[in-house]
Amino acid sequence: MSSIPSTSGSVNGHASHANGALSHNNSEVGLESADVNLGGSQSSQYPVNGFSQHPYHNHHNEEIVSHLYHAGFQTGNYADTILHVHQNVYRLHAIILSRSPFLAHLMSTSPQPGGQRVIHVHLEQEPEVTEEGFAIALGYLYSALSLNLIRPQNARAVLAAGCLLGGMEDLCRYAYEACRQSITVDTIGGWVEFIDTIPSPADGSTSPDLPKVSIFGLYAQKLKDDVFHFLVDTLPEFLEVHQPPLNSSSSGPHGRDVLLQIYSRVPFDMFKTAVESPSFRVDPTGSDQARFKFAKEAIELRKRGIARGSGAEETVVLAFGGGNGVGNSVHITRKMRKRPLWKVNA
Numbered sequence: 001m002s003s004i005p006s007t008s009g010s011v012n013g014h015a016s017h018a019n020g021a022l023s024h025n026n027s028e029v030g031l032e033s034a035d036v037n038l039g040g041s042q043s044s045q046y047p048v049n050g051f052s053q054h055p056y057h058n059h060h061n062e063e064i065v066s067h068l069y070h071a072g073f074q075t076g077n078y079a080d081t082i083l084h085v086h087q088n089v090y091r092l093h094a095i096i097l098s099r100s101p102f103l104a105h106l107m108s109t110s111p112q113p114g115g116q117r118v119i120h121v122h123l124e125q126e127p128e129v130t131e132e133g134f135a136i137a138l139g140y141l142y143s144a145l146s147l148n149l150i151r152p153q154n155a156r157a158v159l160a161a162g163c164l165l166g167g168m169e170d171l172c173r174y175a176y177e178a179c180r181q182s183i184t185v186d187t188i189g190g191w192v193e194f195i196d197t198i199p200s201p202a203d204g205s206t207s208p209d210l211p212k213v214s215i216f217g218l219y220a221q222k223l224k225d226d227v228f229h230f231l232v233d234t235l236p237e238f239l240e241v242h243q244p245p246l247n248s249s250s251s252g253p254h255g256r257d258v259l260l261q262i263y264s265r266v267p268f269d270m271f272k273t274a275v276e277s278p279s280f281r282v283d284p285t286g287s288d289q290a291r292f293k294f295a296k297e298a299i300e301l302r303k304r305g306i307a308r309g310s311g312a313e314e315t316v317v318l319a320f321g322g323g324n325g326v327g328n329s330v331h332i333t334r335k336m337r338k339r340p341l342w343k344v345n346a
Contacts, residue, residue, distance in 0.1 A: 069143035072096065081107070083138075085121040086131045090138065099141050100165040126215055129164060133157025137164075140171045147174055152182035156194070163217050176219050183230050185238060188262055191227050196267040198224060228270060232280045235259060242284045256282070260294070264301035268314065271298070272332040275316075291330045292318040299332075312336055 071077045076091030083090040083097070094117060097103040103119070110119045123129045136158045139146035150158050155178035162172040183191055198220050214220040236242065239255030259282070263271060274280055275295045283290035295316040302314060316332045 065143045066145070068096070069139065069145050073139050073142040079116065081117045081119065083119050083121065085123065085134055088131060088135075092138075096141050100167050102165045126160065126164065128157060128160035128215060130154070130157040130161075133159075133161040137161035137168065137171060140168050141165075144170070147171065150175055150178050152178055152187075155179045155182060159219060160215050163215055163219065172219065176222065179223060180226050183226060185235065185258070188227070188230065188235065189265060191223075191230075192262070192266050192270075195224055195227050195270065228274065231262070231266065231270070232274050232277055235262065236281055241282050256294075260298055260301060263294075263298045264305050268312075268334055271302075272334075275332055276330050288318060288330055292316060295330060295332060 072079075072093055073096075079091035079093055081092045081094045081097060083092050083103075094107055097107065103121075106119050106121070107117060110117060112118075121134075123134070132154050133156075136146045136149050136154070138161075139149075140162070155175045159172055159175035159179060162168045162175060198214050198216075216223065236259060239259050241255045241259050263275070266274065275291055275298070278286065278288075280291060282294045299314050299316060312334050313336075314332065314334045316330060319329045319331055
């Protein structure tokens, strides 16, 4: 017998046949295809020898996936791979982990002297990938049951982990949708801070030859657009800034005040684009004068907050007869303050 391994692409334990298939042809067992079919059509609606096969159901596959998730991922039975991440240790299975391009590459480049494979995932440079987010994405390699663990509070971390591991677009879409729906008046402050951390190609902070790429990939721009849309369209409508306050003696802040506080913390580029947009309506008519007044008030607040100590000065102007020659337009600029020159006496 030759010791050369087969390269025929056969299934485990069988030469060129699927599991359970006979290696003999029909003539060896005394049956011709015509004898089996008895000349009838294979698509006959009548049962064969009184037996009618029930339609196939997916229940068996569901049981297998459930077993893989509970016995394989949650308890780590029969594990062949040890994964270290953050302060956690997972006992997992290489064949399942190979669904992730990131982990497949890590396993293929990690030495395995003997016994179980040991791999380390270093996430010190990826603060968006939390322990919880990584665990949910890791569990998704075993089963879609992990989707039930996604909440508005952890959705962004799950999205980051899913984008890092790769090969789980359904999980990423699910987590992204949870992120999008979690943008509210109460959470917009955190989302604004997050958007400010996304690298911009034009921010000059990275080399043109080695641009910094967000772990969120294409979802980074989607989230940025969602936050912008919320700031410009949804938030003014929700806060009813178009309408005058019904009760001036009300103890709570008016919608306009809340909007000003939020815009006082928005990064400059987004602040400029939002306020200059004609879609940003802070009065019933959507006038440029109203946006100009709002911008002046917001800039005053920004001087005491986000723009303080930055060495830059923000200003707003109302240009009459805008760029198309019709109406007015609001323009916001930022320039560096000039440093005072000190005269040195000889």
